Amino acid sequence: MNPLVAKVYRGFQNHPSVKTWKIQWEYLLGVFFIAGFIPIFFIDVIYEYLSPVNGVLFGFLLCGVRMIPRCCDMWMQTSYPDTLLFIELVNGVMLSVVIALMISLL
Secondary structure (H helix, E strand, C coil), X not given: CCHHHHHHHHHCCXXXXXXXXXXXXXXXXXXXXXXXXXXXXXXXXXXXXXXXXXXXXXXXXXXXXXHHHHHHHHHHHCCXXXXXXXXXXXXXXXXXXXXXXXXXXX
């Protein structure tokens, strides 16, 4: 949805490791449910048990648990383009921090 990121992704759309979705709603359902709701549920449960004082610190803790291992795994075991992998890492870090801040403010 970000025009700058969309332009980068268009440059890799024919790369063999980039999956294309024929039905857009399946992709959106997967992103919002599998990649959104389920991790947020676990994040909320973890937060309730850890009760960190600082939401930003909690966000970076989530990055260490959630994003860094995933990106390292993709980098080592796939031919996913490094540029797109970096974008995914940055987006994941920002999302983790924002979610942690929102949870800590509730």
